[in-house]
Amino acid sequence: MNDGAVHITDLVKTYTDDRGRPTFTAVKKINLEINNGEFMVLVGPSGCGKTTTLRMVAGLEKITSGTIAIGERVVNDLEPKDRGIAMVFQNYALYPHMSIFNNMAFGLQLAKKKKDFIQETVSRTSKALGLDQMLERKPQALSGGQRQRVALGRAIVRNPQVFLFDEPLSNLDAKMRVQMRSEISRLHAQLGNTMVYVTHDQVEAMTMGDRICVMKDGLIMQVADPLTLYRQPENLFVAGFIGSPPMNLLKGRVEKGDGGLTFKETAEEGGVSFPLKGPAEALAAKYVGKPIVFGIRPEHLTEENKNGSHVPVTSTIDIAEPMGAESLVYLRAGTTNLIARIHGETLFHMGQPITVYVNLEKVLLFDSETENVIR
């Protein structure tokens, strides 16, 4: 079975005004292969083209150029209903004048399915989603989470090859969001369908996606599984976007000294500098005298000096956020701001001096000009 694979080739979307003149290119010739049964997350800041891409897959948005194929079929000119897709919208998009039953049955009714079949399908799906007690109600009488579950049910009864989600959890409160997140993940595990999920929330992306496609300004920045994305970002954007709190990124240049290479931060005064040892040294060799960006995840700034690959940074605590298991500590070293994720045993105070150690083995270096990681 290869039915639910989505092949996106050279896809472009240029919006036009009333007169057909191009105004804005939202998607710039992207290529993306989504495997059958895969949970693919499209993530990026608002305006990056992720929703536009999804809407083109759904058939709600005309394709300017390029092709979209679902399975073996090119679907560019197919009506949404003929593409074998179902979509869940951010604002639920339920039909407010219809009962929950009719909301879920609408597609089947339009397809002129038999009454028994509709009845059976809707009641089975609603039971699975815990909605069977409220089939006669109108959407207005439901809570946000229930409404989104109805929207989910409406998608499921269509029995699509590909599920499309357009930020389905953004309108829910924090607790509901976490719950629905696992429900959708479970749904994916049960049904095994291809799912394409758009979100701007990188936590959702990381926790739900088999693979994640990071987009920015209509371009794909990187496609990878969550851990690869986190550990081996290909460029500055992905490094800064994935991870919360974000990676510490320091601008500076590579300098050659007596003891080897050092990274020196560009700052008016008191920028930090780190010796580049271990794997970083080899990478930086080509960049002597050139500007680079030095990246280190907050969890790789530790309080203990574990082995030789750690270098100390003396700093003061700006803000400390104890989370229980760990503390997020905002540090100031000279004029440099750093975030560290430190174990939560001690309570830190503002202005308290602290020495943290940078784990040089985990450092990522980026080319300042291309913004790509240095390999």
Place this chain on the structure above:
Amino acid sequence: MRSQRLLKLIIAHTVLIVVCALILIPFAMVVIASFRKGNFPPSTLWLNPDQWTFDHWRYVLGIPYREILNATTGETKLVNPTVPPLHWFLNSILVASIASFGIILLSGTSAYAFARLKFRFRGQILTGLLVLQMFPQILTLTAYYRILNNIGEHIPWLGLNTYAGLILIYLSGISINIWMIKGYFDTISPSMEDSARIDGASRFQAFTKILLPMSAPIFAVVFILSFISMISEYPTASVVLQESANRTLAVGAYSLLDEHEKLWGHFSALAVLSGVPITIMFLLCQRFIIGGLTSGGAKE
């Protein structure tokens, strides 16, 4: 403190009573005039017991009554009303109902196009409609006359002196309705129609099954406003409909105020009667004018 509050209360109530009186007194005067013996213009709020009569209402409703010909001899005549008033009444309801439905149909579909579709000059046309609406329709009356006259030569049922012709003209004045309905459509999230299209609805089905039911309130408002304006519309109807029998209520009522014989009593009864269909239509439509019809579907 207390006296100040009392003063405020008195002032507020005085204002309210005066405003109410301004609205209600003329209406009451017309009602009284319709029950007053003889044909006097509305002028009083009180009738002596011997001044009461139902003759005007009998005339309007087509019920035979005795008219006093000579007060001194007591000579009377049985008047068999020639029914036109009731006829006019039904004419008006017919024309206003059909035209209002037509207006809803036309302005609803146009508003959908303006709200949801993209086409060249959309913005300009929309503004143009608004500008056109600012000219009173009466300016184009002579043109309408000529047009209907010409049409009538080829299509007799759509020419002068036909209801179809009058309705055709009424249907041309819909730009403000397009604006109103478009404004309402704009408040409804397009994602519901998107969703319907994914569910397999055609554009037309998404319009009729999703958007229209949610827009019932604005259609009820447009229907009532059109209906009221057409029941009371005079200039166009008076030019288009020239035969006594096919007049509308407004034209017919005015014809009772002839230069030589002003039948104020008949006129008043007819005027009060014309409020009946409007009231009924309002009560019928009122149940559609409810809030919250679109709530619960989408969260912005």
